[in-house]
Amino acid sequence: MNKIGLIIKREYLTRVRKRSFLIMTFLGPILMAAIYIIPIMLALHSGDEKMRIAVVDESHWFEDRFTDNKEHTFVLMPGLPIDSVKELVKNEIFDMALYVPPTQLNIPSNAIVYSIRQVPMEIENYISSVMQKEIEDQKLMAKGVDPEIVSAVKTNVNLQVMRMDDKGNEKETFTRVQFVLGILLASLVYMFIIFFGGQVMQGVAEEKTNRIIEVIISSVKPFQLMMGKIIGVSLVALTQFVMWILLTGALYLGFSAFIGLSHPGMLSQGTVMSQEITANDIMSNESVQNILQIAQSIDFGTIIVSFLIFFILGYLLYATLYAAIGSLVDNNTDSQQFTLPVTVPLMIAIISSFYIVNNPDSSLSIWLSMIPFTSPISMMVRIPFGVPIWQIVASVVLLAGSFVLMTWLAAKIYRTGILMYGKKLSYKEIFKWLNYK
Amino acid sequence: MTTISVNEVTKHYGDYTALDRICIDIPECCIYGLLGPNGAGKTTLIRILNQITAPDSGEVRINDEKLSQKHIARIGYLPEERGLYKKMKVGEQAIYLAELKGIKKAEAQKRLKEWFDKFEIGGWWDKKVEELSKGMQQKVQFITTIIHEPDILIFDEPFSGFDPINANLLKESILELRDKGATILLSTHNMSSVEELCDSITLVNHGKSILQGKVTDIKRQHDTHQREIIVRTDDKQPILALADTYNNIKVEPTEIDDEVKLTLFSASPNELLAQLLGMGQLVSFKEVLPSMNDIFIQEVQSKNQAS
Numbered sequence: 001m002n003k004i005g006l007i008i009k010r011e012y013l014t015r016v017r018k019r020s021f022l023i024m025t026f027l028g029p030i031l032m033a034a035i036y037i038i039p040i041m042l043a044l045h046s047g048d049e050k051m052r053i054a055v056v057d058e059s060h061w062f063e064d065r066f067t068d069n070k071e072h073t074f075v076l077m078p079g080l081p082i083d084s085v086k087e088l089v090k091n092e093i094f095d096m097a098l099y100v101p102p103t104q105l106n107i108p109s110n111a112i113v114y115s116i117r118q119v120p121m122e123i124e125n126y127i128s129s130v131m132q133k134e135i136e137d138q139k140l141m142a143k144g145v146d147p148e149i150v151s152a153v154k155t156n157v158n159l160q161v162m163r164m165d166d167k168g169n170e171k172e173t174f175t176r177v178q179f180v181l182g183i184l185l186a187s188l189v190y191m192f193i194i195f196f197g198g199q200v201m202q203g204v205a206e207e208k209t210n211r212i213i214e215v216i217i218s219s220v221k222p223f224q225l226m227m228g229k230i231i232g233v234s235l236v237a238l239t240q241f242v243m244w245i246l247l248t249g250a251l252y253l254g255f256s257a258f259i260g261l262s263h264p265g266m267l268s269q270g271t272v273m274s275q276e277i278t279a280n281d282i283m284s285n286e287s288v289q290n291i292l293q294i295a296q297s298i299d300f301g302t303i304i305v306s307f308l309i310f311f312i313l314g315y316l317l318y319a320t321l322y323a324a325i326g327s328l329v330d331n332n333t334d335s336q337q338f339t340l341p342v343t344v345p346l347m348i349a350i351i352s353s354f355y356i357v358n359n360p361d362s363s364l365s366i367w368l369s370m371i372p373f374t375s376p377i378s379m380m381v382r383i384p385f386g387v388p389i390w391q392i393v394a395s396v397v398l399l400a401g402s403f404v405l406m407t408w409l410a411a412k413i414y415r416t417g418i419l420m421y422g423k424k425l426s427y428k429e430i431f432k433w434l435n436y437k
Numbered sequence: 438m439t440t441i442s443v444n445e446v447t448k449h450y451g452d453y454t455a456l457d458r459i460c461i462d463i464p465e466c467c468i469y470g471l472l473g474p475n476g477a478g479k480t481t482l483i484r485i486l487n488q489i490t491a492p493d494s495g496e497v498r499i500n501d502e503k504l505s506q507k508h509i510a511r512i513g514y515l516p517e518e519r520g521l522y523k524k525m526k527v528g529e530q531a532i533y534l535a536e537l538k539g540i541k542k543a544e545a546q547k548r549l550k551e552w553f554d555k556f557e558i559g560g561w562w563d564k565k566v567e568e569l570s571k572g573m574q575q576k577v578q579f580i581t582t583i584i585h586e587p588d589i590l591i592f593d594e595p596f597s598g599f600d601p602i603n604a605n606l607l608k609e610s611i612l613e614l615r616d617k618g619a620t621i622l623l624s625t626h627n628m629s630s631v632e633e634l635c636d637s638i639t640l641v642n643h644g645k646s647i648l649q650g651k652v653t654d655i656k657r658q659h660d661t662h663q664r665e666i667i668v669r670t671d672d673k674q675p676i677l678a679l680a681d682t683y684n685n686i687k688v689e690p691t692e693i694d695d696e697v698k699l700t701l702f703s704a705s706p707n708e709l710l711a712q713l714l715g716m717g718q719l720v721s722f723k724e725v726l727p728s729m730n731d732i733f734i735q736e737v738q739s740k741n742q743a744s
Contacts, residue, residue: 006536014525211520215581218487218514219537419489421518432451436490 003220004228011203011232016239025240029247033255051123054094056082058102061138065130072123074098086114098127107135163386177298178384179357185303185380186353189311190346193376196237196315197322201339203229204326204418213418222415227407230319237315298384306383306392313399314376317406318342324410327417328425349377360385370395372402409434439501440465440589440620441486446495448481448644455481457644458495463622463637468615470635470652471624472729474737478644479624480517483591486622487514499589508589510539515582517593517624521566521574528553528562531581538585545584552580556606571598579607583614590614590621596630608634628730638729640736648736656726659735662704663725669696670717679712696720 015021051072057063066074075094077085085097096115100108111131113119137147162170204226207213216225325338349368356365360382368378369387375395379387416433441463448456456478463469473479484490486497488509497504499511522530528549535545553559556576561569569577575598583590592611596604611634615621623635631638632652640648648655668676676697680686686709687700701709706722713719727735 003537006533010533014522206522210523211516211518212522214489214516214518215514215520215534215578216537217489218512218516219509219534222489419484436450 004224004231007220007225007228008232008235011229012235015199015233015236021236021240025243026247028240028244029251032244032248033251051095051120052093053123054085054088054097055100056080056085056097057100058082059100059108061108062100062131062134065134066127071120072126082114089114089116092116096123100131107138109135174298181298181303181384182357182360182381183353185307185383186350186377189307189314189376189380190350192237192241192311193315193318193346194343196233197318197342199236200230200233200319201322201326201329203233204323204414205329208327208329208418217415217418222418223411226320226323226411226414230316230323233319234312234315238312299386302392303383307380309396310376310379310399313396313403317372317376317399317403318346320403320407320410324413324417327414328420328430330421330425345373346377349374353377353381356381360387366391370398372399375399412436438465439463440499441622442498442501443482443486444496444498446482446485446492446497448478448485448490448492454644456485456492459641459644459646461639461646461649463620465620466615466618467636468611468621468623468634470631470638471622471641472626472628472631472638472733473641477641479641480593481644482641483514483516483593483622483624486591487512510585511587511589513538513582513585513587513590515579515590515592515595517597519578521577523565523567525566526562527558527564527566527569527577530566531577531584534581535584538587540585548584548586549580552584556580572600572603575599576603579610583610588619590619591624592621593624594626595623596625596627628728628733631729640733642737642740647740648732652729655732656729659727659732661727662702663727664701664703664706664722665725666699666701666706666710666713666722667691667696667720668699668713668717669693669720671695673697675716676713679709679716683709700725 050070053066053072053074054077055063055066055074056077063076063078068074082097082099085094085099088094089097095117096113096119098111098113100111108131111127113124113127140147140150161175164170207216207225220228321342325342328338352364352368352374356362356368356378359365365378365382368374369382369391371378376399379392379395383392412434413430416436417430439462441461443459443461445458445460446456447454447458459478459482461469461471461482471479471482481490485492486504488504488506499508502508525533528546531549532542532545535549536542540548550559553562556579558573558576561573561577566574566577579595582592590611595607595611599607608630611621611623623631625631635652637651638649638655639646650658670676676699677688680688680699683701685702689698689700690696691698699709699713703709710719710722
């Protein structure tokens with residue numbers, strides 16, 4: 001029977017041809033790229049608006065401490081009362097005014113910034129760090145310590161973390177990279193399950209409310225229709241995913257090349273994101289080695305394969321549930337009570353992923369990555385940190401098994417639900433359907 | 438020869454009995470009416486025939502073979518609750534539905550074009566379904582039901598949503614399909630279409646068959662020997678006086694002033710007629726058989742009172 005193929009084809013084509021699919025496909029990578037590009041662009045273009053800050057320092061501690069840079073200029077206003085400086089700010093002669101109140105004997109510890117507009121975080125940080133440094137230095141000197149000594153004592157410790165396996169092999173790990181990777185993979189799985197599972201639910205509900213359902217199931221079995229829809233939508237998800245990867249890659253490479261040509265050295269200064277690895281880093285030898293080390297420490301083969309397996313199985317498990325819920329929809333308010341039990345495990349998984357990244361091998365983490373409803377997300381958090389193969393296999397087997405079981409249950413609910421109109425449904429009622437012939 | 442044979446079919450939904458040991462035999466090449474009040478179990482029976490649900494007990498045979506998956510392609514079903522994918526183009530959708538019934542794409546396209554022209558909706562092929570009027574959607578729906586040339590057709594309220602002209606077109610198409618050899622099961626509340634189209638019927642109430650047989654036979658059985666006589670006369674008095682001597686005559690005026698209508702409940706009207714002939718001009722004399730509508734109401738009500 002080729003019918004399921006026909007259904008898959010229809011489900012796939014009608015979705016891929018939709019304008020919203022095209023928009024999402026192109027907008028997704030642009031949004032992702034924007035996350036990288038916009039801060040860089042901002043960094044490149046800052047200085048267009050130089051902030052002018054008037055300083056009224058009645059404590060006279062910091063008068064010559066503030067230095068100008070591309071973003072801001074400090075102008076000292078010795079002797080002027082703060083109220084008249086505030087007037088200047090109001091008249092937009094200055095962007096803001098920094099006021100340090102006078103102090104008797106003791107050390108100043110507070111200051112006020114007056115501004116009409118929102119004060120950039122950067123300037124706030126700069127002012128408070130300058131003041132802190134000055135006060136610390138003064139305190140040290142008061143205790144008879146030369147601040148030079150203090151800064152000479154400051155050391156950066158280079159902590160290497162080596163993971164050992166039972167064969168005695170040692171491998172350096174980069175927790176930060178694994179952290180980001182784990183959260184990223186888990187969020188992707190979560191997003192895709194919610195989004196495409198929702199599409200399955202809507203599709204089923206559409207067929208029911210359109211009343212086309214009875215026409216279709218006089219030609220094909222409800223199970224074929226349900227599975228055809230689930231598989232069709234999964235292919236849409238995979239198409240979108242692959243398109244995103246390709247487009248993001250293309251955009252990223254294109255942009256890196258552009259930056260590399262027009263602003264050499266800009267990115268390697270580390271002004272934007274300290275952990276960002278960009279095309280320019282590759283130019284310096286040290287960075288190349290660093291990247292190679294990080295790349296070697298991560299098992300990309302396992303990550304990609306397990307991502308695909310957990311993503312597909314996780315989607316299938318939830319899609320069957322969403323299909324069953326879609327079959328119960330009569331009007332939208334009713335479906336709420338049935339969607340909640342499905343979204344709760346997903347929420348638990350995504351929230352707990354922040355615990356798991358910090359404790360990838362704790363017993364709670366292991367449990368979450370075994371329980372079928374949370375495992376697609378929780379396991380993906382753990383994978384970049386390295387998971388014993390038996391755990392991955394056990395989790396996959398459990399997930400696949402519960403997919404089969406859920407499909408069987410969902411199919412029973414689905415084939416009764418799709419023909420049920422205008423009846424208030426309870427869980428008790430639905431439970432009865434499982435026994436229908 | 439019997440095309441569809443429903444044998445002792447029972448179906449429960451929880452505690453509710455939708456069908457109770459129902460038996461129907463539908464001969465080939467006929468239009469068979471499935472009648473009954475709302476909730477009688479008609480849709481359940483139709484869904485069993487379409488293998489959408491399975492009976493708890495009893496069996497359905499098609500041409501003396503047990504109902505199975507292979508029969509799906511030989512049945513065309515127009516459900517009462519029907520619809521189309523709103524966002525899909527009409528032609529594309531019709532082809533999809535035909536393909537689901539096992540027709541090759543090229544063949545489906547050819548047949549669909551012919552039917553679209555016949556139903557005068559050829560110009561709508563590339564339009565989206567949501568742009569069509571209700572009546573046109575019904576036409577598309579009807580075409581997709583019969584496109585695979587099935588020898589069994591099941592129509593559930595086929596006339597709903599059609600204007601009188603299109604309802605007539607549909608009626609003619611249904612008769613044409615029967616003449617070409619299709620066996621048609623028609624479920625409807627429209628009793629006039631039952632009288633016009635159906636050869637035999639089954640009346641279902643509370644999941645049980647309460648009346649079954651040929652439409653003409655059923656009408657004969659329910660015959661109350663009613664005769665309607667219209668006489669034209671200037672002086673109605675003698676007729677009224679004569680009517681008084683019978684206890685089975687009802688006299689009514691008609692819309693025309695000098696006419697009088699007599700309804701006689703008797704199988705032997707000759708004596709009365711002979712007397713009436715001397716009293717005026719006989720305008721009409723006819724036998725009044727009960728309508729299917731009357732039979733339906735009478736049967737269902739008497740059964741409901743009995744239970």
